[in-house]
Amino acid sequence: MIQHFQYKNMYENKQLPGWTFSFYFSGMKYEGNYHxxxxxxxxxxxxxxxxxxxxKKQLHELMLYHVYE
Structure with a gap:
């Protein structure tokens, strides 16, 4: 299970799509870019x-919920 999920816009212009994310899974921190x-x-x-x-499936669901609601 993903824990402590965070995301933010990749660009200052929030109209441009692209986000950075981070989360913990099994005690390990993971980071990346969601295009x-x-x-x-x-x-x-x-x-x-x-x-x-x-x-990846969990990330897609989280991004759909938070970004595209």
């Missing part, structure tokens, strides 16, 4: 291969 097309780019630790797809 307007839904692409996720990890900028820090990369999740284990067997958990990455599940984390």
């Amino acid at each position: 307007k097309n839904g692409n996720i780019e990890w900028t820090g630790n990369i999740p284990p291969a067997n958990k990455e797809e599940d984390l």
Whole structure:
């Protein structure tokens, strides 16, 4: 389960899409960029291969809720 999820606009002009995010999962901090097309780019630790797809799904849901509500 994702904990302490945070996001912010990547650009000062908030009309431009793109966000940075961070969260904790299993005691490890993960960071990345969420692009307007839904692409996720990890900028820090990369999740284990067997958990990455599940984390991406959770991130998409969180971003849809917070950004595109």
